Amino acid sequence: MPADKNNTEVTIYDIAEALDVSPSTVSRSLKNHSSISSDTQQKVKEQAKEMGYRSNIFAKNLRRKKTNTLGVIVPKLNSNFMSSVIAGMEKVANENGYNLIISQSLETAQKEASNVETMFESRVDGLIVSLAYDTEDYSHFDPIIENNIPLVFFDRVAYYKSAANIIIDNFKAGQQAVTHLLKQGCKRIVHMTSNLARNVYEDRFRGYKQALEDYDIPFDPKYLIQNDLSNQAGQQAAQQILSMDPLPDGLFVANDTCAIACMSTLQDHGIKIPEDIAVVGFNNDPISSFVNPKLTTINYHGNEMGKVVIRNLISHLNGDNNIAMTNTIILNAELIIRESSVKAS
Amino acid sequence: MPADKNNTEVTIYDIAEALDVSPSTVSRSLKNHSSISSDTQQKVKEQAKEMGYRSNIFAKNLRRKKTNTLGVIVPKLNSNFMSSVIAGMEKVANENGYNLIISQSLETAQKEASNVETMFESRVDGLIVSLAYDTEDYSHFDPIIENNIPLVFFDRVAYYKSAANIIIDNFKAGQQAVTHLLKQGCKRIVHMTSNLARNVYEDRFRGYKQALEDYDIPFDPKYLIQNDLSNQAGQQAAQQILSMDPLPDGLFVANDTCAIACMSTLQDHGIKIPEDIAVVGFNNDPISSFVNPKLTTINYHGNEMGKVVIRNLISHLNGDNNIAMTNTIILNAELIIRESSVKAS
């Protein structure tokens, strides 16, 4: 029975009584308050340990009106990128005495909104979000903003009220990827991407167009394929590409797994990668270096991104820097050239 | 400044005052207590909404000595399986008014132990764990058990004190996988797996041996390859397999991504899959149907497993069934036959 788990609960009063001091002295000692003699502190801590004391986080939160908890909402946890981001976040958060509540929007605005509400009810001290595929209206974040809960978007961001944004330079990454393809001699480059309302996809697309422009190649809308970047979508896109005449000679996909599904389907139809079509993905998912040919891609520092997000959020909460909350931080990303895009010269 | 977020906080006392009723009436109304007239309940709820009331979860937890929070510790979040498990857990938890705190052990016993401690400090009502790669000593779970916090292991489990286990029948799955290979005519089947101290790997290995025995093929230790099932390990294992003489004709890997890395490396060296070596993986990761050839694998119902875990935990917390906490629940898994294992007959 889970019932009797409380009757052993030790409080600061029990410690105070045992040591014949006041509860305040115990409370202060336990947090190394400078006004308590180190002798007393020592005694209190020993007694606490001996009695198996554990601080009651709820009484503390109730009193302090601060939860030391940060909420994290991501579209989906199933990628290596997200798992790295979360690991980075957890590390910095724990080092600073914060805990994380993590939830998935599963790419729908509706679940995202309900998650935001849960986080709000849980009184997180700060909220961290990477937007769902189809979020267009941001009003579910209003209560967060109105209650002065700091809001940080990362990766899939929005320029929304006082929220901070932490991203990579998707424009530059897209431009680099496509410039690389152009340098390989590609002239007809397909770009496969997702909802252009999401900054990550829009910026990569702008980078694609810029690179074309740099090489005096006009943008042809038929080379823009938009879908949800799922594996299935990658297969279908392959069919679409196969039906193009002349056949494209380059392919820049906004996501590795989709690139791989597409590449594999193209190969099934006798297309040689990179000879016939050179391919560049995005994310540097581990699988990208285990496919045949190994996939050229953009490397994203997920772990670092997670750390930066939390560092900035916490320093804002500490009042150290408020500026971050009205600003955008851009992290590095780099092109990793592998076999899938290098044409013999 | 995050400071003034409190001065707008509305409490049940404010509502009580505005309506000229007692705080208890407000409290009761807000939770649909049957003793309050529906008329009063209605009024209270309206007033609460109008005043922008939100319940203080800490005062509630402090009073009720229950957090309605469940802790989840998994090795790593980066797989489709884990993300499905978590999604299933979240769904059932939320439906029942519970929240989840999720953390990753990143496959180390050390971080697992520190996560358990954090969960304990956070006073989760129940703890859910899938064990790290190298956890051998379980004493970090002792405080959980001692405080009568229900503990449920899933997937990677341990027969430990009062903990419940929720798993698939890994023995049967392994047996099925290998029997399938044997039916394809394979005689020299390599099994690649991980730490046999983890039930999932041990049971699959037993299934492998059982299948061989059923076909009167003696187990040859040289066909057992143990590593961490990473992509790199898959590549290395391929080298090891290539050096075997005679070449194996079947391969059963305890994990899809590793199977794929291995398969891809074998192909690089001119091995034909499935003609030369038939391959079966494990997990039914989405990528498995997008490689060439598509990978035969064992399908795991992650979402369902997550739901079952939470359902059992909650019904235990409700006192509905205690029996689950001393028992093992086995879910179905099934072999999905694809191209990588089917030899032309």
Added chain:
DNA sequence: TTGAAAGCGCTAACAC
């Protein structure tokens, strides 16, 4: 350097 005391917002036993 320490103590007394009030109160964070809520729940629930007990009273009416």
Added chain:
DNA sequence: GTGTTAGCGCTTTCAA
């Protein structure tokens, strides 16, 4: 059907 009241365990101001 509703109200009174006493805490849950902690922090912190004020006083000594």
